[in-house]
Amino acid sequence: MVPYGGFEALGDATRRSIVERLRHGPASVGELAAGLPVSRPAVSQHLKVLAEAGLVAVNAAGTRRIYRLAPHGFAALRSELDQLWNDALAAFAAAAEAEGEADGDDERHERPA
Amino acid sequence: MVPYGGFEALGDATRRSIVERLRHGPASVGELAAGLPVSRPAVSQHLKVLAEAGLVAVNAAGTRRIYRLAPHGFAALRSELDQLWNDALAAFAAAAEAEGEADGDDERHERPA
DNA sequence: CGGCACGGTAAGTGCTAACTTACGGTAAGT
DNA sequence: ACTTACCGTAAGTTAGCACTTACCGTGCCG
Numbered sequence: 001m002v003p004y005g006g007f008e009a010l011g012d013a014t015r016r017s018i019v020e021r022l023r024h025g026p027a028s029v030g031e032l033a034a035g036l037p038v039s040r041p042a043v044s045q046h047l048k049v050l051a052e053a054g055l056v057a058v059n060a061a062g063t064r065r066i067y068r069l070a071p072h073g074f075a076a077l078r079s080e081l082d083q084l085w086n087d088a089l090a091a092f093a094a095a096a097e098a099e100g101e102a103d104g105d106d107e108r109h110e111r112p113a
Numbered sequence: 114m115v116p117y118g119g120f121e122a123l124g125d126a127t128r129r130s131i132v133e134r135l136r137h138g139p140a141s142v143g144e145l146a147a148g149l150p151v152s153r154p155a156v157s158q159h160l161k162v163l164a165e166a167g168l169v170a171v172n173a174a175g176t177r178r179i180y181r182l183a184p185h186g187f188a189a190l191r192s193e194l195d196q197l198w199n200d201a202l203a204a205f206a207a208a209a210e211a212e213g214e215a216d217g218d219d220e221r222h223e224r225p226a
Numbered sequence: 227c228g229g230c231a232c233g234g235t236a237a238g239t240g241c242t243a244a245c246t247t248a249c250g251g252t253a254a255g256t
Numbered sequence: 257a258c259t260t261a262c263c264g265t266a267a268g269t270t271a272g273c274a275c276t277t278a279c280c281g282t283g284c285c286g
Contacts, residue, residue, distance in 0.1 A: 007120060007123040007124055008126075010124070011121050011124020012124070012244080013121075014244080014245095019197065023196075023197065023200040024200075028262080029263060029264090030261090030262065038244085038245070038246090039245070039246065040262090040263075040264095041246080041247085041248095041263085041264080041265080042244070042246080044263065044265085045243095045245085048264085062252095062254065062262085063252060063253045063263065064253095064261090064262060064263080065262085065263065069200060069201035070201065071202050074194065074201050075198065078191075078194050078195070078198055081190055081191055082191070083136075084136065084182070084187055085184065085191055087136040087137075089184050141232080141233090142232075142234090143231090143232065143233080151276090152275070152276065153233070153234095154235080154276075155274070156233095157233065157235085158234090158235090158274080160234095175282095175283060175284070176282060176283045176284075177232060178232080178234090
């Protein structure tokens with residue numbers, strides 16, 4: 001599916017540029033390539049990656065392929081990130097609490113003295 | 114700034130493993146490396162990247178460096194992703210409204226606070 | 227005070243992937 | 257039917273980065 005693949009997909013700067021462009025509305029491959037410093041085939045390959053990550057969807061119109069953002073993949077990314085966010089907050093709160101109590105350095109570590 | 118840098122940081126699988134490990138609580142560099150298939154220096158380098166992206170924070174305890182998740186970077190990522198998600202939804206709604214086409218797509222519209 | 231554990235940095239290597247040009251296949255216009 | 261436009265794929269090159277070993281500074285304990 002698309003568990004963490006979305007992060008891999010958005011890890012590339014060119015792919016993020018494509019997403020940024022698609023934020024303002026659907027566009028064809030040629031239009032996307034025209035606004036980017038790379039060739040059309042490169043854009044096509046990036047779109048393939050984004051599509052496999054569920055971040056974009058395609059709508060064929062004649063020989064032109066109109067790409068648009070797909071909410072599906074972004075929703076998955078969002079929930080992943082939300083979990084991380086919650087755990088980060090919990091860890092932060094726990095650390096702050098331990099700090100307030102005492103200088104406790106006791107954890108479930110297997111580090112022998 | 115580190116607006117999108119977080120996506121770059123989370124684009125690497127080893128770095129995501131580190132984050133996953135830190136979800137359960139703080140850990141030292143040696144502990145992190147012990148649970149990963151890479152060497153300690155590699156972990157150190159990854160932690161540097163994560164720290165520069167604002168995703169982790171350090172707490173020096175003697176010669177040991179205790180790393181933990183930092184809510185700051187995740188908050189930034191979250192808002193970035195929220196904007197993208199909203200635009201994706203808007204684009205989808207506009208497209209669906211313009212045409213009644215059925216692409217066999219299946220997405221849920223859950224909108225948290 | 228001398229050895230030891232911990233971890234960050236330097237230098238070098240290999241593999242992944244982003245990019246290129248070239249080609250083929252499909253749909254629309256004339 | 258021929259031509260033109262649009263796009264995906266193949267093959268090959270190159271640049272970046274993840275990883276390694278080696279080294280050094282720092283803080284604990286004997």
